[in-house]
Amino acid sequence: MVKFRVFRFSPEKDRKPRYVDYNIEDTCGLTVLDALKLIKTDMDPSLSFRHSCRSAICGSCAVSINGKNMLACNTQVDALGKSRVVVEPLPGYPVINDLVVDFAPFFGQYRSVQPYLVSKTAPPEKERIQSVEARKKYDAPAQCIMCAACTTSCPIVWTDDKYLGPAALTKVWRFVADSRDDITDERLAMVNNEYGIWRCHTMFRCAEACPKEIDTTEAIENLRREVLKRAFSRRR
Amino acid sequence: MLKQSGFGYYVRKIARTWKETGTLAHIVHRVTGILLVVYLGVHIYVVTQASLNGEGYESILEMFRDPLFAAGELIMIMGGLVHGLNGIRLTLFDMGIGLKHQKAMFWAFMVIAVAVWFAGLAIVWPVIGGG
Amino acid sequence: MGAPTESKRSMWLWILQRVSGAALIVLLLIHMVVLHYMDPHAAIAVAEVKIRLQGLTFMVINNLLLGFVIFHAFNGVRNVVYDYTSDPRKRAAVSAVLVIMAIFLFAFAVWAFLPFMMG
Numbered sequence: 001m002v003k004f005r006v007f008r009f010s011p012e013k014d015r016k017p018r019y020v021d022y023n024i025e026d027t028c029g030l031t032v033l034d035a036l037k038l039i040k041t042d043m044d045p046s047l048s049f050r051h052s053c054r055s056a057i058c059g060s061c062a063v064s065i066n067g068k069n070m071l072a073c074n075t076q077v078d079a080l081g082k083s084r085v086v087v088e089p090l091p092g093y094p095v096i097n098d099l100v101v102d103f104a105p106f107f108g109q110y111r112s113v114q115p116y117l118v119s120k121t122a123p124p125e126k127e128r129i130q131s132v133e134a135r136k137k138y139d140a141p142a143q144c145i146m147c148a149a150c151t152t153s154c155p156i157v158w159t160d161d162k163y164l165g166p167a168a169l170t171k172v173w174r175f176v177a178d179s180r181d182d183i184t185d186e187r188l189a190m191v192n193n194e195y196g197i198w199r200c201h202t203m204f205r206c207a208e209a210c211p212k213e214i215d216t217t218e219a220i221e222n223l224r225r226e227v228l229k230r231a232f233s234r235r236r
Numbered sequence: 237m238l239k240q241s242g243f244g245y246y247v248r249k250i251a252r253t254w255k256e257t258g259t260l261a262h263i264v265h266r267v268t269g270i271l272l273v274v275y276l277g278v279h280i281y282v283v284t285q286a287s288l289n290g291e292g293y294e295s296i297l298e299m300f301r302d303p304l305f306a307a308g309e310l311i312m313i314m315g316g317l318v319h320g321l322n323g324i325r326l327t328l329f330d331m332g333i334g335l336k337h338q339k340a341m342f343w344a345f346m347v348i349a350v351a352v353w354f355a356g357l358a359i360v361w362p363v364i365g366g367g
Numbered sequence: 368m369g370a371p372t373e374s375k376r377s378m379w380l381w382i383l384q385r386v387s388g389a390a391l392i393v394l395l396l397i398h399m400v401v402l403h404y405m406d407p408h409a410a411i412a413v414a415e416v417k418i419r420l421q422g423l424t425f426m427v428i429n430n431l432l433l434g435f436v437i438f439h440a441f442n443g444v445r446n447v448v449y450d451y452t453s454d455p456r457k458r459a460a461v462s463a464v465l466v467i468m469a470i471f472l473f474a475f476a477v478w479a480f481l482p483f484m485m486g
């Protein structure tokens with residue numbers, strides 16, 4: 001038997017969050033998302049959480065499981081090896097209801113870094129083809145599913161609401177590393193300030209939280225070195 | 237909506253997740269850094285007394301012979317070693333070195349800190365221990 | 368999006384935090400070895416402090432140490448404060464106070480040791 005201690009907060013009824021325990025007898029083969037759905041159908045239909053694809057692609061079911069940000073759909077209950085599993089909303093962002101947090105700050109910061117390819121060359125007939133070799137440079141960061149597990153794991157994000165955070169910064173690196181992108185200088189200017197790359201303290205929490213195993217900490221370090229390289233080569 | 241941000245939230249949340257090596261290293265670095273700043277202030281005050289107020293300085297020196305103060309100094313040296321060695325670790329990451337081995341590097345540097353601390357203690361022991 | 372001057376400042380402060388840290392390793396090592404370990408029995412008497420500070424090498428090393436450590440310490444505190452507040456006005460106010468304190472502390476320490484350095 002596994003005891004699920006679930007964070008509950010209803011803005012109409014509660015002033016403070018509550019933790020409610022739900023016991024599930026047989027967790028064999030169950031993911032944490034399966035368990036949440038079981039709780040919702042069999043025990044308490046009022047429980048709110050986000051989910052969609054069930055296959056670690058949509059990025060909507062990230063929650064905090066035993067204190068670590070993970071995708072509920074990608075985490076086997078038995079693999080946690082615990083008889084008590086604490087499920088809480090992602091940290092840092094305001095709670096709308098139970099496990100549902102407000103993603104407005106996340107997408108605000110995401111949009112602010114122009115998260116799309118910008119090319120100054122004439123549009124090709126079909127697509128801008130990238131070679132396998134050149135794509136290797138950003139294979140990992142291109143896997144991002146925008147679940148916010150990294151950004152909400154970062155303590156700087158909790159106290160500095162203007163900090164871009166690892167997801168947006170990794171997105172910038174993804175396009176800086178893309179040989180087809182033509183606005184590298186603008187991109188580096190977006191992150192070279194007091195709310196960008198220099199705020200990171202290399203705690204590795206973001207990289208450890210990423211369900212796609214993107215080394216977001218390394219992406220931020222890569223951006224810093226890119227900024228430094230250009231600053232010092234231009235002066236000569 | 238229920239706010240999940242601000243300094244109080246940060247402290248409560250870190251108190252639950254500080255055991256992650258990267259987080260631990262950061263917190264230890266921050267706390268030792270701040271302690272060293274306080275120590276720097278006291279140190280500059282004490283040492284300038286040597287020039288500004290010779291007698292006052294000698295009496296402060298007398299105070300520092302107290303075992304309690306000696307212990308305090310030794311703790312500060314440990315703090316400096318931990319901060320400095322983790323500072324090297326962080327700077328290596330900034331140069332693109334060792335990011336994949338951050339946990340092992342933290343513990344390796346801490347072992348060095350302890351070793352250097354004992355070596356230093358061995359040198360000054362005849363003075364602080366034997367009088 | 369930071370103005371170019373803000374970009375330059377934040378970048379340089381970050382670089383200098385690491386450079387000063389690296390310099391401090393060397394300078395603090397010299398400081399500790401010379402003052403406490405070369406002859407641990409020697410008392411740190413006023414006269415000795417005075418003689419030590421008069422050598423040109425020591426004068427340079429000590430003032431470098433003082434400058435680097437004060438920069439590193441105060442910029443470090445600034446970083447800590449910046450992490451805990453995003454308000455640009457509060458940040459600017461804290462920076463201003465820290466700059467004044469750092470300059471004062473450096474000037475005070477140099478002034479206090481001036482008689483020693485001059486002999």
Ligand code: HEM
Binds near residue numbers: 276322323327
């Ligand atoms: C011995 C050599 C030293 C090295 C290699 C070193 C290195 C560093 C580095 C790399 C950082 C930046 C950390 C970050 O951005 O996360 C830092 C921060 C800091 N250092 Fe040092 N440091 C040294 C000595 C000192 C001393 C003597 C003091 C105090 C007088 C000091 C006070 C601080 C403070 C207050 C911070 C800010 C803490 C933070 O951001 O968490 N450091 N140090």
